[in-house]
Amino acid sequence: MMMETDKIKNIKFTVLGAGRSGIGISKLLKKSGALVLLSDSSKKEVLLYLNEQVLMDFGIEYELGGNSDRIFNAEYIITSPGIAPGSDVLVKAKAKGIKIVSEVEAASWFCNVPIIAITGTNGKTTTTELTGTMLRDSGFDVHVCGNVGLAFSEIIPDLKSDSIVVLEVSSFQLEFTDTFRPMVSAILNITSDHIDWHGSLGLYAEAKYKVNKNQKDDDLIIINYDDITLKNRVSIFNATVGTFSVNSPSDDFKYETYTDNDSVCYKHDTEEVIINKEEIFLRGTHNVMNSMAAIMAVKKFGVSNDSIKKTLMNFKGVEHRIETVRELEGVKYYNDSKATNYDSLYVALESFKCNIILIMGGKKGVNNFEIVDPLIKERVKFICAIGQSREAISEHYKDTVMVKMFDEFSDAVKHAKNIAKPGDFVLFSPGYKSFDMFQNFEHRGEVFKQIVNEL
């Protein structure tokens, strides 16, 4: 909700965390006349976005390498996703009566254009980028921000009166919202994740529902009707409800997106066919769902079906998520380095009907083989197992699927190339975290792409 900047003037704010969002919000607050202390417990060397000169130019006070007691000398604390609600610092702040808000909440005070806020356990980045691309392709001035890339507070200075903000918003950010009111919100799905941070699945889900807390009747909430948790709650959401489902329409809602045979359809007063599922460039049922959520969001802004269809046929997806790398001698190579667990591995396998040569493995972790066993047996021709978990993978599959272990990542990729036949898919979908051999999943995906491009 827009806040009068007068209400910010001379108010004391402590911003915890000097990452992109912390620095961005410090600048906005300071420009509006607030008294800002930016505090980070990390040392300067590890703070990638910190530029002391910029902070000094803005007149933002800061302290690094630890939080002093000065942080409690504030009316508001802007907290950061790295700090759990139960942490000492927030518990103490709360006891002192300090208001605790997230950067998304505070940045929204400065935003007077429509916000599309996208949340959920999986698919946020893809759906956010896709929604932004649909609007951009249709001629809107759109600003995509949130969890990845630009922070919400960083795009505020660039907004024009006719801009639209598409915001990826995590449960961490939503937990500490108060007046945040998107014109369109979408909850893609809710499965157990980040339970440690929130305390329980119930609290995690409640944080996500906050995206809808301040929405009014003429706002729209888009929910996944195939997600049982969301479906059961549908009657108590605020705002107009729009549902999407890969099944038939329920006819209970004003706006519905669904599939009819292979067509993706949208129903408001009339029923419209938007696109055939097979024409969507992104692979997999999960991406049909992400596409449906994006369709509903942009329809609110009058984007035409033709334009939506064009974007869906051309949108290549987000890096490291079943990303097409190249085709070589009739074999297609895909980088799905973001698949750090078996749920993600499952949706990747589900996206290819057969002929998969799977490169998997990573840092030792939970081996949820039962999630993927049926798909691996049905669709995978060969497994190249890498990383710390390679032995467990090999042991589990050795009697059912051809599997070979590799010490070197490049040897695994080369072996995949040597055995692949035209029409096969080489899929790198690790199913484990990357920290055994790489800095993070982005680094792992870059290395994979480099090896593939040099084959």
Ligand code: ADP
């Ligand atoms: P997030 O930003 O929520 O992590 P991404 O768009 O980055 O989501 O996708 C992360 C991974 O989640 C993908 O690699 C894919 O395995 C899985 N995924 C994406 N969309 C969905 C969905 N709608 N349902 C289930 N899993 C999904």
